[in-house]
Amino acid sequence: xxxxxxxxxxxxxxxxxxxxxxxxxxxxxxxxxxxxxxxxxxxxxxxxxxxxxxxxxxxxxxxxxxxxxxxxxxxxxxxxxxxxxxxxxxxxxxxxxxxxxxxxxxxxxxxxxxxxxxxxxxxxxxxxxxxxxxxxxxxxxxxxxxxxxxxxxxxxxxxxxxxxxxxxxxxxxxxxxxxxxxxxxxxxxxxxxxxxxxxxxxxxxxxxxxxxxxxxxxxxxxxxxxxxxxxxxxxxxxxxxxxxxxxxxxxxxxxxxxxxxxxxxxxxxxxxxxxxxxxxxxxxxxxxxxxxxxxxxxxxxxxxxxxxxxxxxxxxxxxxxxxxxxxxxxxxxxxxxxxxxxxxxxxxxxxxxxxxxxxxxxxxxxxxxxxxxxxxxxxxxxxxxxxxxxxxxxxxxxxxxxxxxxxxxxxxxxxxxxxxxxxxxxxxxxxxxxxxxx
Amino acid sequence: xxxxxxxxxxxxxxxxxxxxxxxxxxxxxxxxxxxxxxxxxxxxxxxxxxxxxxxxxxxxxxxxxxxxxxxxxxxxxxxxxxxxxxxxxxxxxxxxxxxxxxxxxxxxxxxxxxxxxxxxxxxxxxxxxxxxxxxxxxxxxxxxxxxxxxxxxxxxxxxxxxxxxxxxxxxxxxxxxxxxxxxxxxxxxxxxxxxxxxxxxxxxxxxxxxxxxxxxxxxxxxxxxxxxxxxxxxxxxxxxxxxxxxxxxxxx
Numbered sequence: 001x002x003x004x005x006x007x008x009x010x011x012x013x014x015x016x017x018x019x020x021x022x023x024x025x026x027x028x029x030x031x032x033x034x035x036x037x038x039x040x041x042x043x044x045x046x047x048x049x050x051x052x053x054x055x056x057x058x059x060x061x062x063x064x065x066x067x068x069x070x071x072x073x074x075x076x077x078x079x080x081x082x083x084x085x086x087x088x089x090x091x092x093x094x095x096x097x098x099x100x101x102x103x104x105x106x107x108x109x110x111x112x113x114x115x116x117x118x119x120x121x122x123x124x125x126x127x128x129x130x131x132x133x134x135x136x137x138x139x140x141x142x143x144x145x146x147x148x149x150x151x152x153x154x155x156x157x158x159x160x161x162x163x164x165x166x167x168x169x170x171x172x173x174x175x176x177x178x179x180x181x182x183x184x185x186x187x188x189x190x191x192x193x194x195x196x197x198x199x200x201x202x203x204x205x206x207x208x209x210x211x212x213x214x215x216x217x218x219x220x221x222x223x224x225x226x227x228x229x230x231x232x233x234x235x236x237x238x239x240x241x242x243x244x245x246x247x248x249x250x251x252x253x254x255x256x257x258x259x260x261x262x263x264x265x266x267x268x269x270x271x272x273x274x275x276x277x278x279x280x281x282x283x284x285x286x287x288x289x290x291x292x293x294x295x296x297x298x299x300x301x302x303x304x305x306x307x308x309x310x311x312x313x314x315x316x317x318x319x320x321x322x323x324x325x326x327x328x329x330x331x332x333x334x335x336x337x338x339x340x341x342x343x344x345x346x347x348x349x350x351x352x353x354x355x356x357x358x359x360x361x362x363x364x365x366x367x368x369x370x371x372x373x374x375x376x377x378x379x380x381x382x383x384x385x386x387x388x389x390x391x392x393x394x395x396x397x398x399x400x401x402x403x404x405x406x407x408x409x410x411x412x413x414x415x416x417x418x419x420x421x422x423x424x425x426x427x428x429x430x431x432x433x434x435x436x437x438x
Numbered sequence: 439x440x441x442x443x444x445x446x447x448x449x450x451x452x453x454x455x456x457x458x459x460x461x462x463x464x465x466x467x468x469x470x471x472x473x474x475x476x477x478x479x480x481x482x483x484x485x486x487x488x489x490x491x492x493x494x495x496x497x498x499x500x501x502x503x504x505x506x507x508x509x510x511x512x513x514x515x516x517x518x519x520x521x522x523x524x525x526x527x528x529x530x531x532x533x534x535x536x537x538x539x540x541x542x543x544x545x546x547x548x549x550x551x552x553x554x555x556x557x558x559x560x561x562x563x564x565x566x567x568x569x570x571x572x573x574x575x576x577x578x579x580x581x582x583x584x585x586x587x588x589x590x591x592x593x594x595x596x597x598x599x600x601x602x603x604x605x606x607x608x609x610x611x612x613x614x615x616x617x618x619x620x621x622x623x624x625x626x627x628x629x630x631x632x633x634x635x636x637x638x639x640x641x642x643x644x645x646x647x648x649x650x651x652x653x654x655x656x657x658x659x660x661x662x663x664x665x666x667x668x669x670x671x672x673x674x675x676x677x678x679x680x681x682x683x684x685x686x687x688x689x690x
Contacts, residue, residue, distance in 0.1 A: 379489070384526040387486050388540035388596060389514035389547070398539065402530025402579075 003040035018116035032146035062179035062209040065093035094180035111156040118154035133243035149183035159189030166195035173202035188222035207235035218250035232260035241267040246276040272305040282311035283407040286319035293322035300333035315351035340370040445496035456660035472657035486520035515547035517603035521593035528580040587618030594625040611645040623648030643675035
């Protein structure tokens with residue numbers, strides 16, 4: 001596999017990348033480049049990429065944007081994607097845009113800015129966080145991302161700080177055939193608590209590639225609610241990875257909401273130390289020829305960890321979905337409690353799902369379970385609704401919406417919950433489901 | 439209200455109903471009794487329009503229209519209501535949402551405007567009292583985690599809200615303890631009126647202690663083998679369904 005065209009194109013901007021003057025970062029980038037040169041983008045021959053073929057990317061060339069090309073963004077459009085009552089960090093085509101961001105009132109104990117900026121102002125903090133969650137990770141996208149990330153969000157919340165409002169990172173793509181390649185770093189000190197939403201959007205009708213890697217380090221007893229809302233355009237390619245290192249008794253609650261993109265790959269990986277808690281909730285919807293791949297991995301490396309994973313997929317038309325969920329309980333991780341559940345709804349004969357749960361238990365005193373189900377709408381339920389006067393199409397939509405909405409109901413943040421429900425209703429516009437009745 | 443003539447129904451090539459005729463006038467309550475496998479539930483399902491039943495002969499005329507031509511949602515809107523023997527659990531759809539969707543579909547069909555949120559809520563709250571149901575059940579998912587008795591009360595609640603003309607209760611008494619049976623029966627009795635008819639499908643006479651039928655029909659092997667007044671149910675209770683088989687044996 002070769003990605004020569006990408007390397008040629010991106011080498012030409014190498015000296016514009018943030019931290020170019022920092023030897024340690026250059027070394028990290030060089031190492032990653034070497035790895036990307038030898039592997040290219042992931043191939044379906046790799047077990048973890050078996051169901052998702054990204055070779056199309058190598059036939060295209062999604063070019064880097066430059067910071068100077070800052071497009072004019074329609075404020076009204078932007079507002080519809082901002083959540084009420086949050087602090088916002090806006091990334092446009094891979095670059096932090098302080099003018100569109102809103103951090104007014106955020107305590108100055110917290111660093112919240114772009115990576116390029118943070119490399120100037122707090123290089124040691126960046127160095128401490130960069131790469132900490134990726135020790136067990138390796139594939140072409142990550143190598144490419146490390147070699148060439150143009151910017152990203154940097155959020156550092158020191159010990160004992162509890163954020164009053166959620167933070168939202170808005171990843172926006174505005175240019176056709178462009179690539180936004182970002183690395184975001186999030187660190188929470190001891191006992192710190194925060195809520196973070198990452199929203200991925202693009203201007204209508206454009207085709208682009210998002211490669212966004214978020215590394216999260218939760219120090220002892222820290223707690224983070226992390227929401228990912230992926231609503232890219234229907235011509236977009238999306239690779240989004242969230243990698244989490246959880247120190248002891250930390251808590252990580254994740255919601256992965258994947259609705260957009262022509263081809264989307266969501267990776268959510270976490271490593272749990274003693275008595276850490278991790279919840280992963282996923283909802284993915286795809287129609288037409290969309291392909292959505294969810295790859296989750298939970299490493300229990302120390303005792304008494306708890307993980308709960310629930311994923312639901314709805315696939316219509318000729319869409320294809322993937323759920324690869326892996327839980328590894330390492331030999332030292334006694335008294336681990338892990339549960340994984342994945343249910344998928346196929347709405348058409350041509351829709352497809354590859355569901356692959358994997359439980360690898362190397363400790364002997366643990367409680368683990370997993371379950372997977374693939375099915376269609378239940379005809380008994382349809383008849384029950386129809387026998388009450390509801391037409392068949394609406395009955396089917398009610399049941400589909402209900403199946404998905406049960407995951408949406410788990411979202412604690414009301415403004416986001418409402419937004420997600422709106423997306424759901426838009427995805428199935430023929431729903432006949434009345435907003436005002438919910 | 440309802441005229442069934444010579445109805446023959448097959449399920450997967452197996453004849454289940456073999457020539458049923460039944461006339462029900464407005465305001466009447468008819469009980470259909472019979473042993474397991476006699477075709478009682480098939481009759482209720484065919485009237486409600488469930489898939490998988492093939493009508494091979496006969497007619498069903500409801501309020502002058504051919505019922506069998508209508509899809510199930512149209513039957514519901516025209517006023518046919520089936521209270522299920524096993525009400526379906528629908529996670530993620532709240533009771534109140536289903537009631538709104540159903541009521542508005544029915545009202546639209548009848549040329550009535552939608553109820554506004556306030557009127558709807560007032561109406562629903564009044565109806566929950568009828569079946570002694572706690573209002574919090576309205577906001578729970580349809581039948582999810584409900585006990586047997588709660589599910590049956592929920593069926594009667596839906597019936598009360600939709601105000602149908604023909605109510606078919608399919609073994610509504612099965613699995614109910616005596617208190618729940620009384621609540622359900624009181625609910626049904628309060629809905630009785632001169633222009634509303636009921637078909638009570640039941641295995642046991644017990645329900646008929648609470649809801650007094652005008653006629654009792656005994657169904658066996660896909661045919662109505664005996665019709666009488668309420669006393670027929672008592673006789674059945676006393677002598678058992680074996681007595682019916684015997685009668686049929688003699689006739690053959």
